[in-house]
Amino acid sequence: MEEIYSVGQVATYVRELLETDVHLADIWVEGEVSNLARSAAGHTYFTLKDESSQLRCVMFRRQHAGTPIEDGTQVTAHGRISFFERRGELQLIVDFVQPAGVGIWQAQLERLKAQLEEEGLFEPSRKRPLPAFPRRIGVVTSPAGAVFHDICNIIGRRWPLTEIVLAPTPVQGDEAAPAIVEALSRLNGESDIDVIIIARGGGSTEELWPFNEEMVARAIYASRIPIVSAVGHETDYTIADYVADLRAPTPSAAAELVVPDRREVSRQITGSMVTMAAWMAGQVARQLAGVEQLSLRLRRSVPDVGQERQRLAVLLRSAHSAVSQTLNGRRERLRAYALQLRSLDPRGTLARGYALVQRRADGQVVRSVSQVKGRDRLNVQVTDGNFPAEVSRQYGF
Numbered sequence: 001m002e003e004i005y006s007v008g009q010v011a012t013y014v015r016e017l018l019e020t021d022v023h024l025a026d027i028w029v030e031g032e033v034s035n036l037a038r039s040a041a042g043h044t045y046f047t048l049k050d051e052s053s054q055l056r057c058v059m060f061r062r063q064h065a066g067t068p069i070e071d072g073t074q075v076t077a078h079g080r081i082s083f084f085e086r087r088g089e090l091q092l093i094v095d096f097v098q099p100a101g102v103g104i105w106q107a108q109l110e111r112l113k114a115q116l117e118e119e120g121l122f123e124p125s126r127k128r129p130l131p132a133f134p135r136r137i138g139v140v141t142s143p144a145g146a147v148f149h150d151i152c153n154i155i156g157r158r159w160p161l162t163e164i165v166l167a168p169t170p171v172q173g174d175e176a177a178p179a180i181v182e183a184l185s186r187l188n189g190e191s192d193i194d195v196i197i198i199a200r201g202g203g204s205t206e207e208l209w210p211f212n213e214e215m216v217a218r219a220i221y222a223s224r225i226p227i228v229s230a231v232g233h234e235t236d237y238t239i240a241d242y243v244a245d246l247r248a249p250t251p252s253a254a255a256e257l258v259v260p261d262r263r264e265v266s267r268q269i270t271g272s273m274v275t276m277a278a279w280m281a282g283q284v285a286r287q288l289a290g291v292e293q294l295s296l297r298l299r300r301s302v303p304d305v306g307q308e309r310q311r312l313a314v315l316l317r318s319a320h321s322a323v324s325q326t327l328n329g330r331r332e333r334l335r336a337y338a339l340q341l342r343s344l345d346p347r348g349t350l351a352r353g354y355a356l357v358q359r360r361a362d363g364q365v366v367r368s369v370s371q372v373k374g375r376d377r378l379n380v381q382v383t384d385g386n387f388p389a390e391v392s393r394q395y396g397f
Contacts, residue, residue, distance in 0.1 A: 008085065015083035018090075024081035028107065029055065029092060030100050036071045044069070048077060048092065056084075059094040067097055074100035076107050105205050109212050113239060116214070121221045122242045128226045130246060130258060134194035136163045137258055138187035138225070140180060141199045141251070143168040151197065151255045159259035165193060171200035176210035181219040188223055195226050195258050198240060199251035202233040211238035220244055230254035356381040360388070 005013075018024055031048030038044050042061030046069065047054050057077060069075055079094040096111035116122065137155065141147050143166060155162055167183035170176045180198070187193050198211070198220070210216060211231045220227050220243045229244035230251040241247040248254035357366040360377045372378070378389040 011083065011085035011088060015085055018081050018083050021081070026078075027081060027092075028076055028078050028104060030074070030076045031055065033069050033071055033073050033075055036069065046071075048075075056089050056091040057094050058091055059097070067099055069097050076100050076104075078107070078111050105209070109205075109239070112212065112214055112217070113242065116217055116239065116243065121217060127245045130226055130228070131194045133159075133260065134162055134258060136165055136190070136193050138165045138167060138190070138193045138196040139199065140167050140169055140183045140187070140196060142171045145201065147199050147201050147251045150252050151199065154252055154255035155259050158256065158261045160262070162259055165190065172203065172207045172210060177213035177216050180210060180216050184219045184223055184227075188225055193225050195228065196223065197228050197230060197248075197251070197254045197258060198244065199230040199254060200232070201251070202236060208232050208236060208238055211240040213239075216240055217243045228254045228258055357389075 029048055031050050031054075034047045034049055034054075036044070036046040044059040046057050046059075048057055049055070057079070059079075067075070076098045077092065077094045078096040079092045082091055082093050083089070084091050096107075096114060098107045098110055120126070139148060139151055141151075148166060152164055155164060165187065167187050169179040169183040171180070184196070184198075187196055200208070200211070208231060211229075217239045220229070220240055226245040228246045228248055229238070229240045230248040230253065231238045231240055234249035237247075246257065248257050358364060358379045358381070359366060359372070360379050364371065366372055366378065372391050374391055376391045378391065380387055380389050
């Protein structure tokens with residue numbers, strides 16, 4: 001028995017079927033714009049038609065990219081086919097519009113350029129300056145042909161101190177874009193590459209197309225090393241040129257941009273040395289003049305030594321006299337003190353016949369008979385020595 005489906009199930013199945021189709025998910029459609037309308041939310045609705053059919057289209061506000069459209073214009077629109085279940089309508093969800101007749105290659109280029117510019121990959125503020133004196137330069141190009149040979153010759157002539165590291169890659173064909181991405185990855189894995197040149201000679205839009213691929217643009221944007229893009233001739237522009245830190249009109253010009261000219265550097269050094277020498281001579285002259293001025297001021301400020309010596313002699317004589325007077329006065333006072341001390345010396349009293357009597361038991365000086373009793377042992381000191389004594393037993397009254 002066959003299963004019965006609801007309208008919603010069928011609509012969902014159709015939408016999923018359409019949105020999983022790889023071809024319909026990335027499609028360009030050319031037709032005439034009609035029934036153009038813009039909603040209050042900023043979305044744009046229109047129909048693309050030709051002699052036999054028409055296709056409903058919607059461009060959401062955030063996808064407004066490319067050329068502004070008006071009713072009656074012939075355009076080429078890029079987007080994906082989907083199915084609006086609520087209305088049961090097939091529609092093209094547009095993300096980019098170009099005037100018809102531009103060509104698919106140019107239309108794809110403009111679409112990708114608008115997308116990457118909106119994401120900020122072309123932002124001038126993120127562009128990095130090139131190193132002034134690079135030691136190692138990475139080159140992403142084909143090892144065959146004249147491009148790499150020219151780059152080596154120019155760099156070797158201008159700045160032979162630089163080492164060139166080649167990351168060989170095809171520069172056209174289906175395999176070129178992933179190979180360029182891989183070459184950039186290899187060079188970014190090196191620790192001492194200072195700048196990278198991406199280069200190839202001129203060619204048609206199709207031949208230069210690998211440098212318009214999104215994967216190459218994002219690899220350039222992700223590079224930690226500054227990149228110079230030198231793809232094609234001076235009039236050729238690719239997405240790589242917009243994303244790179246610097247665009248060179250030709251590979252030879254890129255070689256000239258990434259290294260200095262040793263002759264110019266030599267002239268600058270010579271000029272700097274001359275300037276430095278003149279500056280140093282001026283500085284020495286100014287310093288010498290300053291020293292002379294200071295020497296003159298010093299000579300003027302030196303005191304009269306003879307006069308100062310005379311003043312010093314007078315001060316020394318006055319000081320000597322004052323010190324002598326002070327010493328004499330102190331000597332006289334010392335003599336007076338000495339006489340007083342000699343008059344108080346007990347040895348003088350002993351010399352006149354007196355004696356100093358002390359109890360031997362406690363050293364007490366005996367000044368009265370009441371201080372002793374019979375059998376007390378004494379010590380008697382006279383002028384030339386001392387001798388022991390003992391109180392007689394019959395002592396007393």
